[in-house]
Amino acid sequence: MSKADLIVGIQWGDEGKGKIVDLMAQDYDVVCRYQGGHNAGHTIVVGDKTLALHLIPSGVLNANAINIIGNGVVISPEALIEEMQQFGSLKGRLFISDKAHMILKHHILIDQAREKLRGAKAIGTTGRGIGPAYGSKIERSGHRMGELRDTEKLAQNLIDYFTTYRAIFEAMGIKTPGFDELKAELDMYAKELLIYVEDTTALVWKSLDEQKKVLLEGAQGTLLDIDHGTYPFVTSSSTISSGACIGLGLSPKDIGNVTGIVKAYCTRVGNGPFPTEDFEEDGKKLGKNGHEFGTTTGRPRRCGWFDAVAVKYASRINGCDQLSLMKLDVLDGFDKVKICTAYEIDGKRVETLPQSLENLKPIYEEFDGWNGSKGVDKYEDLPSNAKAYVKKIEEITGTKVGLISTGPDRKETIIL
Numbered sequence: 001m002s003k004a005d006l007i008v009g010i011q012w013g014d015e016g017k018g019k020i021v022d023l024m025a026q027d028y029d030v031v032c033r034y035q036g037g038h039n040a041g042h043t044i045v046v047g048d049k050t051l052a053l054h055l056i057p058s059g060v061l062n063a064n065a066i067n068i069i070g071n072g073v074v075i076s077p078e079a080l081i082e083e084m085q086q087f088g089s090l091k092g093r094l095f096i097s098d099k100a101h102m103i104l105k106h107h108i109l110i111d112q113a114r115e116k117l118r119g120a121k122a123i124g125t126t127g128r129g130i131g132p133a134y135g136s137k138i139e140r141s142g143h144r145m146g147e148l149r150d151t152e153k154l155a156q157n158l159i160d161y162f163t164t165y166r167a168i169f170e171a172m173g174i175k176t177p178g179f180d181e182l183k184a185e186l187d188m189y190a191k192e193l194l195i196y197v198e199d200t201t202a203l204v205w206k207s208l209d210e211q212k213k214v215l216l217e218g219a220q221g222t223l224l225d226i227d228h229g230t231y232p233f234v235t236s237s238s239t240i241s242s243g244a245c246i247g248l249g250l251s252p253k254d255i256g257n258v259t260g261i262v263k264a265y266c267t268r269v270g271n272g273p274f275p276t277e278d279f280e281e282d283g284k285k286l287g288k289n290g291h292e293f294g295t296t297t298g299r300p301r302r303c304g305w306f307d308a309v310a311v312k313y314a315s316r317i318n319g320c321d322q323l324s325l326m327k328l329d330v331l332d333g334f335d336k337v338k339i340c341t342a343y344e345i346d347g348k349r350v351e352t353l354p355q356s357l358e359n360l361k362p363i364y365e366e367f368d369g370w371n372g373s374k375g376v377d378k379y380e381d382l383p384s385n386a387k388a389y390v391k392k393i394e395e396i397t398g399t400k401v402g403l404i405s406t407g408p409d410r411k412e413t414i415i416l
């Protein structure tokens with residue numbers, strides 16, 4: 001029996017997971033998403049073609065790999081159908097768990113209404129209905145993809161739900177659909193998607209039993225994890241590696257090699273604490289050079305320096321065997337680059353991640369910058385200061401760097 005290898009985001013998402021999953025997928029038979037939904041935006045660049053994936057696993061460009069959307073993902077049937085259109089038929093190449101919960105239109109409206117009500121305390125969600133859909137799942141009023149097999153019953157259950165909670169929907173200014181409109185919509189989802197829906201846990205088990213190579217693709221990042229991230233400024237799923245077990249129906253023993261994907265600096269989109277955020281010229285330069293705009297919402301990402309305290313924590317919680325260090329080229333052209341090696345809290349130096357990332361000051365070590373890492377594909381061709389920076393990251397985080405990315409394209413990669 002083989003084990004499934006795993007890719008996980010180490011910071012606040014957008015580390016470059018899509019690039020690495022696409023690159024690795026060339027050698028894998030099966031690629032699986034296990035959590036999140038279409039809040040994710042995973043970019044793949046091949047030559048002059050750029051592809052942004054939200055729900056479909058980033059193995060889709062490898063014609064020989066099959067792609068699985070596991071039970072832990074929340075699926076907007078509407079968004080999935082739209083995303084699938086660019087690929088023609090994916091029959092036999094895409095499998096969707098019958099246990100995955102659906103994001104329906106009312107979830108999206110609730111997400112947006114709640115954000116408005118939160119006012120200054122808004123989380124800055126992607127507005128895709130993620131929190132409300134996971135909320136429905138946990139409070140046991142959600143609906144799963146397999147229920148599209150009986151749309152009459154599903155539509156009636158939803159109408160009953162809307163009726164019971166009518167006062168709440170009205171208070172939020174949300175108009176719920178009538179039976180006929182809802183049934184027609186669900187019928188369309190069923191027609192387009194049911195051929196892909198099955199027991200994906202059995203499929204992953206069979207793949208592992210047959211010694212197939214299975215790759216698990218995390219969405220978001222460790223610091224957005226519902227339990228271990230910067231709560232409440234997090235997403236609503238378990239983004240860390242152990243989330244893959246729940247989100248696919250695997251045991252911890254099924255997990256093999258774990259790769260943490262980490263940017264050579266740090267970004268965050270949405271609200272919440274970000275100790276190394278740089279509001280001055282350096283932050284602006286990182287955003288400009290790194291084209292730091294959200295793949296899903298187009299929002300500018302907040303930018304700052306590499307936070308080694310957070311990365312060390314993330315590496316431990318995910319059990320990372322190695323890190324892929326992304327976007328090193330974005331640091332080209334800085335006179336000095338900085339790494340946060342500790343925090344100052346109440347005048348004391350702290351080297352471990354505290355419960356709250358509010359009210360602390362990053363303590364930095366400064367290094368000489370470099371030029372010319374863009375596009376480099378051999379370690380020996382990297383500028384020596386860039387090599388020293390990579391070594392420092394390995395040393396502080398206690399995790400080796402197994403890959404360095406020097407540009408968005410597949411070719412702009414150093415394998416160590």
Ligand code: GDP
Nearest residue numbers: 014015016017018041042043327405406407408
């Ligand atoms: P993901 O959500 O983790 O898959 O990351 P995103 O796709 O949201 O954001 C990463 C962005 O950086 C994408 O636009 C990638 O094409 C781009 N990218 C990935 N690796 C590199 C790199 O090494 N250098 C540069 N300059 N861009 C990169």
Ligand code: IMO
Nearest residue numbers: 013014039040041124125126219220235269270
């Ligand atoms: P990928 O997979 C970066 C952020 C949102 C917000 C918080 C909650 O591309 O790395 P949600 O809509 O999930 O309820 O929003 O999480 N967020 C992401 N940030 N990358 C992502 O995905 C994200 N998915 C959600 O900006 O702060």
Ligand code: MG
Nearest residue numbers: 014041042295
């Ligand atoms: Mg992204």
